[in-house]
Amino acid sequence: MDRTTPAPEALHDVELTVNGQVRRARVPARRLLSDLLRHDLELTGTHVGCEHGVCGACTVLLDGMPVRSCLTLAVSVSGRAVTTVEGLAAEDGTLHPVQRAFQEHHGLQCGFCTPGFIMTACAFLAEEPAPDAATIRDAMSGNLCRCTGYAGILAAVAGAAEELAGTGVDPRERHRPEGAA
Amino acid sequence: MTTRMLGAPVLRTEDPRLLRGEGRYLDDLGQGAYEVAIVRSPHAHARVLDIDVTGALDVDGVVAVYTYEDLPPRLRERLPVLIPHPALTAARTQHVLAAGEVNHVGEAVAMVVARDRYLAEDAANRIHVAYEPLPAVVGHERAASGQLLVHDDIPGNLAATLTQEIGDAPGRIAAAPNRLTFRLDIDRSASTPMETRGVHARWDADDQRLRVHSSTQTPTSVRAVVASYLELPLAQVECVAPDIGGGFGVKIVHPWPEELLVPWAARLLGHEVKFTEDRREHFISANHERGQVQFIDVGFDDDGRILGLDVRLLHDHGAYIPYGLIVPIITSTQLLGPYRITDYRVRFDSLYTNTVPVSPYRGAGRPQGCFAMERTMDRIARHLGLDRTLVRERNLIRPDEMPYDFGLTFQDGRPYAYDSGDFPASLAKLRELADWDGFPARRAAAEAAGRLLGIGMAAYVEGTGVGPYEGGHVQVETTGKVKVATGLSTQGQGHRTAFAQVVADALGVPFEDVEVVTGDTRRFAYAVGTFASRAAVMSGNAIHLAALKVREKALRIASEALEVDVEDLELVDGHVRVVGSPATSIPLGVLATMSNPLRYAFDASARIATQFASPGTTDRPPVAAGESPGLEGTDFYSPLRSTFANGMHAVEVEVDPETSDVRILRYSVVHDCGTLINPMIVEGQIMGGVAQGVGGALYEEMAYDEHGQLLNASFMDFLMPYASEVPAVAVDHLETPSPLNPLGIKGAGEAGVIPGSAALASAIEDAVGVGIDAMPLSPSRLHALRVAADHR
Ligand code: FES
Numbered sequence: 001m002d003r004t005t006p007a008p009e010a011l012h013d014v015e016l017t018v019n020g021q022v023r024r025a026r027v028p029a030r031r032l033l034s035d036l037l038r039h040d041l042e043l044t045g046t047h048v049g050c051e052h053g054v055c056g057a058c059t060v061l062l063d064g065m066p067v068r069s070c071l072t073l074a075v076s077v078s079g080r081a082v083t084t085v086e087g088l089a090a091e092d093g094t095l096h097p098v099q100r101a102f103q104e105h106h107g108l109q110c111g112f113c114t115p116g117f118i119m120t121a122c123a124f125l126a127e128e129p130a131p132d133a134a135t136i137r138d139a140m141s142g143n144l145c146r147c148t149g150y151a152g153i154l155a156a157v158a159g160a161a162e163e164l165a166g167t168g169v170d171p172r173e174r175h176r177p178e179g180a181a
Numbered sequence: 182m183t184t185r186m187l188g189a190p191v192l193r194t195e196d197p198r199l200l201r202g203e204g205r206y207l208d209d210l211g212q213g214a215y216e217v218a219i220v221r222s223p224h225a226h227a228r229v230l231d232i233d234v235t236g237a238l239d240v241d242g243v244v245a246v247y248t249y250e251d252l253p254p255r256l257r258e259r260l261p262v263l264i265p266h267p268a269l270t271a272a273r274t275q276h277v278l279a280a281g282e283v284n285h286v287g288e289a290v291a292m293v294v295a296r297d298r299y300l301a302e303d304a305a306n307r308i309h310v311a312y313e314p315l316p317a318v319v320g321h322e323r324a325a326s327g328q329l330l331v332h333d334d335i336p337g338n339l340a341a342t343l344t345q346e347i348g349d350a351p352g353r354i355a356a357a358p359n360r361l362t363f364r365l366d367i368d369r370s371a372s373t374p375m376e377t378r379g380v381h382a383r384w385d386a387d388d389q390r391l392r393v394h395s396s397t398q399t400p401t402s403v404r405a406v407v408a409s410y411l412e413l414p415l416a417q418v419e420c421v422a423p424d425i426g427g428g429f430g431v432k433i434v435h436p437w438p439e440e441l442l443v444p445w446a447a448r449l450l451g452h453e454v455k456f457t458e459d460r461r462e463h464f465i466s467a468n469h470e471r472g473q474v475q476f477i478d479v480g481f482d483d484d485g486r487i488l489g490l491d492v493r494l495l496h497d498h499g500a501y502i503p504y505g506l507i508v509p510i511i512t513s514t515q516l517l518g519p520y521r522i523t524d525y526r527v528r529f530d531s532l533y534t535n536t537v538p539v540s541p542y543r544g545a546g547r548p549q550g551c552f553a554m555e556r557t558m559d560r561i562a563r564h565l566g567l568d569r570t571l572v573r574e575r576n577l578i579r580p581d582e583m584p585y586d587f588g589l590t591f592q593d594g595r596p597y598a599y600d601s602g603d604f605p606a607s608l609a610k611l612r613e614l615a616d617w618d619g620f621p622a623r624r625a626a627a628e629a630a631g632r633l634l635g636i637g638m639a640a641y642v643e644g645t646g647v648g649p650y651e652g653g654h655v656q657v658e659t660t661g662k663v664k665v666a667t668g669l670s671t672q673g674q675g676h677r678t679a680f681a682q683v684v685a686d687a688l689g690v691p692f693e694d695v696e697v698v699t700g701d702t703r704r705f706a707y708a709v710g711t712f713a714s715r716a717a718v719m720s721g722n723a724i725h726l727a728a729l730k731v732r733e734k735a736l737r738i739a740s741e742a743l744e745v746d747v748e749d750l751e752l753v754d755g756h757v758r759v760v761g762s763p764a765t766s767i768p769l770g771v772l773a774t775m776s777n778p779l780r781y782a783f784d785a786s787a788r789i790a791t792q793f794a795s796p797g798t799t800d801r802p803p804v805a806a807g808e809s810p811g812l813e814g815t816d817f818y819s820p821l822r823s824t825f826a827n828g829m830h831a832v833e834v835e836v837d838p839e840t841s842d843v844r845i846l847r848y849s850v851v852h853d854c855g856t857l858i859n860p861m862i863v864e865g866q867i868m869g870g871v872a873q874g875v876g877g878a879l880y881e882e883m884a885y886d887e888h889g890q891l892l893n894a895s896f897m898d899f900l901m902p903y904a905s906e907v908p909a910v911a912v913d914h915l916e917t918p919s920p921l922n923p924l925g926i927k928g929a930g931e932a933g934v935i936p937g938s939a940a941l942a943s944a945i946e947d948a949v950g951v952g953i954d955a956m957p958l959s960p961s962r963l964h965a966l967r968v969a970a971d972h973r
């Protein structure tokens with residue numbers, strides 16, 4: 001046990017781009033990116049299921065690559081670009097093709113793991129636009145879901161791949177519905 | 182024409198919000214709230230000698246630190262025994278904060294409130310608790326021996342012994358031509374929702390009201406228990422279950438210590454307070470289930486018909502018993518499955534151990550019961566050299582024997598009587614779906630290639646939709662939109678969609694116009710909760726009945742306005758119209774306006790209901806006797822007894838001859854949950870259940886050491902299945918509607934998980950030829966069994 005009076009924590013300025021917008025915060029060095037997003041920036045779509053890097057619920061894209069925001073320190077992402085689940089649907093709320101596929105294939109029940117799966121799927125489909133079923137299962141096997149038994153999730157990713165195929169759309173970008181500028 | 186919604190695979194209305202990241206789960210609320218960290222016992226059994234909090238108070242940002250001594254008298258009382266039972270003679274529950282003794286690792290000892298969770302944890306680490314460790318009681322044997330006690334004043338660690346008996350099992354077994362006795366072991370697992378527990382409270386000093394948000398399966402009962410322990414009138418307390426990230430049973434338990442401490446502190450401090458449990462805390466302070474030891478004694482004839490069955494269960498319920506005897510009672514009864522067993526005796530001992538308490542996890546004692554019965558069936562088949570499906574077939578209850586009353590008492594205190602089901606038809610379907618008869622050829626082909634294949638099956642009957650009741654409120658607003666509320670809460674079952682389907686059909690309104698709210702005591706104050714696969718049965722029917730009241734009222738008002746007999750009216754597309762002359766119609770929204778006599782025309786549409794615009798007859802009051810204003814209705818559904826769903830699973834596995842790793846090649850489910858409201862949602866429930874069944878059979882266990890330390894309290898070591906472990910599942914439905922409720926529904930929530938361990942044990946045993954008596958079965962355990970068998 002520590003009996004000395006603890007020193008107040010030093011704070012650090014963080015400036016990053018989140019879903020295309022520059023955001024700033026002053027945080028202690030130990031603050032997790034998941035907490036920065038959820039509690040400093042109030043983007044609560046990113047969820048925390050374990051805080052030890054196993055469940056994948058907290059997955060966000062860091063410069064386009066999937067990372068576990070619960071294993072990332074907020075101060076380490078200064079100057080970088082983060083995409084969260086809030087950054088996918090069109091400005092008018094129209095669902096992104098990956099999101100829509102999750103609805104159509106019943107890829108979510110409680111929805112708690114869902115943002116992590118969606119971000120993982122977006123990064124995966126950017127890299128592997130025409131995956132087969134085994135590759136999809138493999139790519140989605142780093143995230144835990146306690147509700148669905150995964151069947152709907154795997155079907156959704158396959159459906160989204162089909163939908164995106166040949167469109168030239170980067171699945172990590174915010175959705176632009178046809179007709180919108 | 183409005184198309185029929187009941188039975189349609191409608192996409193879920195809750196999804197777009199959740200998919201956009203706009204869900205509101207517990208930890209998304211109260212961004213400015215103070216946060217709580219709990220100091221938890223590192224010992225499984227110890228006396229608390231002293232708690233020194235001074236170090237914590239130095240941490241910048243700490244607001245308050247509380248121990249048992251700081252609590253008001255009512256909060257110093259033990260938590261309630263939620264479900265008393267006459268056999269539960271030695272019930273013990275915990276205190277919200279330890280009062281001199283701790284009985285499991287993880288028990289709450291002190292609470293820190295701070296500006297944020299980081300600081301609260303810093304402070305919690307600086308609280309010094311002096312413990313005097315005591316020997317821990319871990320495992321069924323040590324508990325049953327009674328040599329060491331969990332609670333000094335409870336001899337034998339025995340909370341309850343309960344025997345249920347029909348016929349003369351010992352007599353029939355003794356006289357039977359064949360007899361087998363054996364022991365089975367099932368390890369612990371837990372619900373493990375992806376969202377942990379959490380509670381947030383705000384005391385509104387202006388309104389003198391307390392609002393509690395809790396990630397709970399029973400907001401009405403949380404409200405009542407908070408009011409009781411905080412000594413507030415019920416009218417001053419409201420409880421809302423926000424979006425919930427899964428429950429699976431663990432969130433039916435209440436009050437958790439934090440569910441009382443957080444509201445208490447919020448009121449005391451005049452500030453919002455929130456507790457969000459972390460994952461390790463969830464493992465050591467949220468309840469577990471499943472662990473049982475079973476002793477089976479069965480007598481049967483030469484055809485494999487069971488003549489007598491005598492079962493003894495040791496049930497480890499952990500350090501406390503807040504949820505009573507529900508789990509072992511369910512095991513004791515539901516063990517019988519779809520089989521006609523006339524001579525049966527079951528006795529269980531519910532035992533204290535120094536581990537996390539036990540309460541229902543999806544399946545709630547049924548997976549254990551199914552394991553016992555189905556392992557018995559397999560042993561009989563093996564003993565007699567008969568096909569395993571044939572032995573089951575010979576024991577099945579026939580459809581013409583329904584309703585089938587066993588003469589036992591179920592978990593709701595009512596007769597254990599099956600209402601419906603066609604078990605032989607289910608078995609025939611399963612054999613076909615799994616291509617049971619084609620398996621020998623598949624096995625032979627695999628064998629030729631040096632591969633080990635096995636097939637197994639298991640059947641279950643699941644009592645669902647237990648009472649006492651649920652209610653529903655349906656209101657047509659003057660816009661024509663329909664607002665629906667029911668009290669129980671939702672953890673991912675798609676209730677908003679399913680109940681909107683029910684209402685759309687009953688009222689003839691577009692599905693899109695119906696909005697459902699669940700789990701908010703401000704909207705509906707009477708409810709029991711979401712557990713036991715009861716929500717669709719109970720709230721589905723209650724909402725249906727409430728909607729019928731609204732329908733009747735709409736027709737009555739329209740009949741007066743149009744001067745047409747009610748029999749000549751119909752509800753279509755949000756209008757009441759005259760049959761055969763659809764142009765003569767009134768929108769439901771207008772009927773809603775007309776149903777509420779007004780003095781003030783607050784908007785244009787309200788004019789028609791004002792006193793001079795619509796004088797009506799002057800010889801009766803504007804609101805007639807027995808009437809009430811508004812186009813709305815409330816009703817309740819309270820069943821005489823539970824309804825019973827049923828199903829059967831078959832699974833084909835491959836066992837690696839070298840490593841004993843088990844791979845699932847094929848998984849088939851036949852399922853009968855009566856009328857399907859939304860087959861897509863039901864299928865999702867089954868898939869999710871199967872995944873949990875697979876987890877429970879092959880991976881999940883709570884690895885306690887002899888000191889009561891949980892060695893695998895993280896997702897790194899407690900192995901929940903990923904997509905890589907869960908097989909594709911083929912599902913076939915049988916719909917035999919329940920005669921017990923208007924919609925004919927039987928519950929579906931838990932079914933998928935029940936036969937998992939039993940079916941996999943059956944398949945693995947078939948593959949390796951070594952008896953399987955314990956679950957879960959990791960590759961190393963299976964390997965050890967195979968090696969031991971080789972050396973015999
Ligand atoms: S919360 Fe980050 S991996 Fe689980």
Ligand code: FES
Nearest residue numbers: 109110145146147
């Ligand atoms: S939908 Fe609930 S955890 Fe995945």
